[in-house]
Amino acid sequence: MDDRIRSSFAKQSMMQTLGAEIESVAPGEVVITAPILPGSRQQHDVAHAALSFAIGDTAAGYAALTMMPEDCEVMTAEMKINLLAPGAGKVLRATGKVIKPGRRLVIVTAEVHAVTGEKEKLVALLQGTMVPVSA
Amino acid sequence: MDDRIRSSFAKQSMMQTLGAEIESVAPGEVVITAPILPGSRQQHDVAHAALSFAIGDTAAGYAALTMMPEDCEVMTAEMKINLLAPGAGKVLRATGKVIKPGRRLVIVTAEVHAVTGEKEKLVALLQGTMVPVSA
Amino acid sequence: MDDRIRSSFAKQSMMQTLGAEIESVAPGEVVITAPILPGSRQQHDVAHAALSFAIGDTAAGYAALTMMPEDCEVMTAEMKINLLAPGAGKVLRATGKVIKPGRRLVIVTAEVHAVTGEKEKLVALLQGTMVPVSA
Amino acid sequence: MDDRIRSSFAKQSMMQTLGAEIESVAPGEVVITAPILPGSRQQHDVAHAALSFAIGDTAAGYAALTMMPEDCEVMTAEMKINLLAPGAGKVLRATGKVIKPGRRLVIVTAEVHAVTGEKEKLVALLQGTMVPVSA
Numbered sequence: 001m002d003d004r005i006r007s008s009f010a011k012q013s014m015m016q017t018l019g020a021e022i023e024s025v026a027p028g029e030v031v032i033t034a035p036i037l038p039g040s041r042q043q044h045d046v047a048h049a050a051l052s053f054a055i056g057d058t059a060a061g062y063a064a065l066t067m068m069p070e071d072c073e074v075m076t077a078e079m080k081i082n083l084l085a086p087g088a089g090k091v092l093r094a095t096g097k098v099i100k101p102g103r104r105l106v107i108v109t110a111e112v113h114a115v116t117g118e119k120e121k122l123v124a125l126l127q128g129t130m131v132p133v134s135a
Numbered sequence: 136m137d138d139r140i141r142s143s144f145a146k147q148s149m150m151q152t153l154g155a156e157i158e159s160v161a162p163g164e165v166v167i168t169a170p171i172l173p174g175s176r177q178q179h180d181v182a183h184a185a186l187s188f189a190i191g192d193t194a195a196g197y198a199a200l201t202m203m204p205e206d207c208e209v210m211t212a213e214m215k216i217n218l219l220a221p222g223a224g225k226v227l228r229a230t231g232k233v234i235k236p237g238r239r240l241v242i243v244t245a246e247v248h249a250v251t252g253e254k255e256k257l258v259a260l261l262q263g264t265m266v267p268v269s270a
Numbered sequence: 271m272d273d274r275i276r277s278s279f280a281k282q283s284m285m286q287t288l289g290a291e292i293e294s295v296a297p298g299e300v301v302i303t304a305p306i307l308p309g310s311r312q313q314h315d316v317a318h319a320a321l322s323f324a325i326g327d328t329a330a331g332y333a334a335l336t337m338m339p340e341d342c343e344v345m346t347a348e349m350k351i352n353l354l355a356p357g358a359g360k361v362l363r364a365t366g367k368v369i370k371p372g373r374r375l376v377i378v379t380a381e382v383h384a385v386t387g388e389k390e391k392l393v394a395l396l397q398g399t400m401v402p403v404s405a
Numbered sequence: 406m407d408d409r410i411r412s413s414f415a416k417q418s419m420m421q422t423l424g425a426e427i428e429s430v431a432p433g434e435v436v437i438t439a440p441i442l443p444g445s446r447q448q449h450d451v452a453h454a455a456l457s458f459a460i461g462d463t464a465a466g467y468a469a470l471t472m473m474p475e476d477c478e479v480m481t482a483e484m485k486i487n488l489l490a491p492g493a494g495k496v497l498r499a500t501g502k503v504i505k506p507g508r509r510l511v512i513v514t515a516e517v518h519a520v521t522g523e524k525e526k527l528v529a530l531l532q533g534t535m536v537p538v539s540a
Contacts, residue, residue, distance in 0.1 A: 014183035017152065017174040039152040048149035049211050050189035057184055076184050077375055078399055080215040080350060080485045080532060082512050084505045099530060100489045104374070104401065105347055107487050107530065125504060125512065127487060127532045129348055129399065131374065212510055213534055215350045215485060217377050217397060219370045234395060235354045239509070239536065240482055242352050242395065260369060260377065262352060262397040264483055264534065266509065284453035287422065287444040309422040318419035319481050320459035327454055346454050350485040 001025065004070070005062045012058070020055050022062075028098040030062040033115075035091050047087025047114070052094070052124040056081065056110035059096030064106040064130035067098050072132045077105070079128030087123045089114035106130040136160065139205070140197045147193070155190050157197075163233040165197040170226050171249075182222025182249070187229070187259040191216065191245035194231030199241040199265035202233050207267040212240070214263035222258050224249035241265040271295065274340070275332045282328070290325050292332075298368040300332040303385075305361050317357025317384070322364070322394040326351065326380035329366030334376040334400035337368050342402045347375070349398030357393050359384035376400040406430065409475070410467050417463070425460050427467075433503040435467040438520075440496050452492025452519070457499070457529040461486065461515035464501030469511040469535035472503050477537045482510070484533030492528050494519035511535040 002025045009015060009022055020034040032055045034040070042048040057079050065074045096110040112124040137160045144150060144157055155169040167190045169175070177183045192214050200209045228248050235242040247259035272295045279285060279292055290304040302325045304310070312318045327349050335344045366380040382394035407430045414420060414427055425439040437460045439445070447453045462484050470479045501515040517529035 008178050011178035012183065013174045013176045014185055039148045041148045043143050043146035043208075048147065048189065049192055049214070050149055050185050053188045053192075053214075054183065054185035057188075073178075076218055078215065078217040078348060079184070079188075080213065082213040082504075082532060082534065083211050084512055099487075100527070107489055109530075122505070125514075125532060127485060127530060129487065213483060215397060217369075217399065219377055234352075235392070242354055244395075257370065260379075260397060262350060262395060264352065278448050281448035282453065283444045283446045284455055309418045311418045313413050313416035313478075318417065318459065319462055319484070320419055320455055323458045323462075323484075324453065324455035327458075343448075346488050348485065348487040349454070349458075350483065352483040353481050 001066055005030065005065060014054060015058065018051060018054055025066065027066050028063055030059045030066065030096045031093060032059040033091055033093045036087060036089065047092055049083055051092060052083065052087055052112045053081050055092060055094040056096065056112045056124060056126040059094040060108035060110040060126060060128060061130055063096035063098050064108050067101040067106065068132050071135050073135045074130045075133055077129040077131045079126055082125045083123065084125060085121055085123045087114050089116035091115045136201055140165065140200060149189060150193065153186060153189055160201065162201050163198055165194045165201065165231045166228060167194040168226055168228045171222060171224065182227055184218055186227060187218065187222055187247045188216055190227060190229040191231065191247045191259060191261040194229040195243035195245040195261060195263060196265055198231035198233050199243050202236040202241065203267050206270050208270045209265045210268055212264040212266045214261055216259055216261045218259050220256055220258045222249050224251035226250045271336055275300065275335060284324060285328065288321060288324055295336065297336050298333055300329045300336065300366045301363060302329040303361055303363045306357060306359065317362055319353055321362060322357055322382045323351050325362060325364040326366065326382045326394060326396040329364040330378035330380040330396060330398060331400055333366035333368050334378050337371040337376065338402050341405050343405045344400045345403055347399040347401045349396055351394055351396045353394050355391055355393045357384050359386035361385045406471055410435065410470060419459060420463065423456060423459055430471065432471050433468055435464045435471065435501045436498060437464040438496055438498045441492060441494065452497055454488055456497060457492055457517045458486050460497060460499040461501065461517045461529060461531040464499040465513035465515040465531060465533060466535055468501035468503050469513050472506040472511065473537050476540050478540045479535045480538055482534040482536045484531055487530045488528065489530060490526055490528045492519050494521035496520045508537065
């Protein structure tokens with residue numbers, strides 16, 4: 001499962017553009033981190049909302065994939081993000097979780113924290129729906 | 136207004152990373168386009184959902200800004216995206232619109248189309264809330 | 271189609287509790303109205319958000335049903351509502367529309383207006399996903 | 406605080422129509438229950454989605470109110486609900502929680518469980534934004 005997810009992740013060029021990496025893969029939970037690169041910012045020099053979205057959505061999607069049969073892939077049907085605080089810091093870390101698995105729809109959430117040294121702050125909360133598709 | 140928005144946009148390094156450009160600015164409506172760059176894709180080589188989110192959210196935000204006093208800026212409080220079709224094609228184009236202006240909250244939507252030559256297809260629909268903040 | 275939807279609607283006791291009625295059924299668009307009954311209010315005596323949600327969600331669901339085969343029913347997978355103004359007036363009217371039909375997921379929106387005489391005001395905007403299920 | 410919330414709740418006629426009651430009030434967390442009344446159902450005789458929305462939204466709103474100054478009330482700006490399972494059982498119970506308090510926006514979630522005897526099942530998950538307003 002770990003291999004399958006890392007191999008799929010490696011094919012997502014957007015993840016490389018953003019410098020994102022998989023930190024951990026467990027059944028129903030995937031963690032992805034990304035540095036707040038000079039090229040990932042908004043006009044006040046903190047992380048663009050799209051960076052939180054990108055890694056939150058991807059972490060949630062792969063969390064869903066851990067609960068699916070081997071011949072499936074996953075697509076985001078919809079995702080809602082609440083932005084709680086500016087994405088200031090060195091790194092963003094997204095923790096995606098499965099709330100309810102299912103054959104047709106998988107309900108997921110993700111929390112995105114801004115991390116600087118030992119401090120971390122919740123900056124975004126996502127809730128959405130993943131759809132299994134045959135690979 | 137046009138200048139103010141283009142100047143703010145130019146400071147968003149994420150927009151440059153994604154190759155995004157402002158196509159038009161009108162009261163309550165802003166259009167942003169982005170090529171589907173080799174580095175903006177997911178594992179099936181179409182646009183990553185985060186590209187639709189990035190330009191849809193930004194177009195909606197600047198649409199909100201057109202309705203605000205000069206000393207204000209705008210932040211996304213929350214945004215929901217429904218993904219309707221794969222982002223296949225040459226270019227994505229996001230049209231952000233204000234549904235309801237307000238002093239405290241501005242309700243916005245955005246449609247994202249994939250464009251190839253004269254064909255265009257609706258690939259994402261966004262609905263969210265922008266918050267004015269003093270600049 | 272009209273009969274099928276009216277017959278299903280008649281079985282929804284919540285719609286009767288709220289005094290809701292189907293105003294019109296057309297392919298991809300269903301309109302439902304409800305008086306703002308004395309028992310449908312929040313603490314400031316205007317319509318409770320749940321009334322806008324109830325008729326907006328139901329109008330969107332039946333709009334989706336108009337695009338499905340006869341042996342299908344429809345369930346709400348998820349729905350997001352932005353509340354734009356207090357639900358003050360005599361009647362709420364929800365117009366549900368299909369944005370994108372599909373075999374697995376149907377993307378819908380609904381607008382809810384408060385209507386008093388000839389005046390009407392947009393009070394809520396919904397965007398969500400309906401799922402076909404076999405009857 | 407408890408009195409203030411119970412007094413506001415008592416003025417919401419929709420809550421009485423649905424038979425809803427406040428089960429508990431604590432800082433940042435409010436629990437509301439409602440029987441699945443004969444008049445609160447959809448066409449398959451389980452709870453209408455609007456019942457989950459009504460008590461989930463209200464529990465989340467009062468959870469937000471516990472974190473506000475005494476002269477404030479709260480309004481829902483937006484709310485998203487994912488429906489995870491049919492609302493079958495005797496009673497629905499909504500647990501509303503504050504994720505992030507704030508002077509301008511309060512981010513909240515709610516979980517809705519269907520409860521029958523000792524069994525309970527998560528049937529809906531809500532995530533939204535409450536706005537303080539002066540009373």
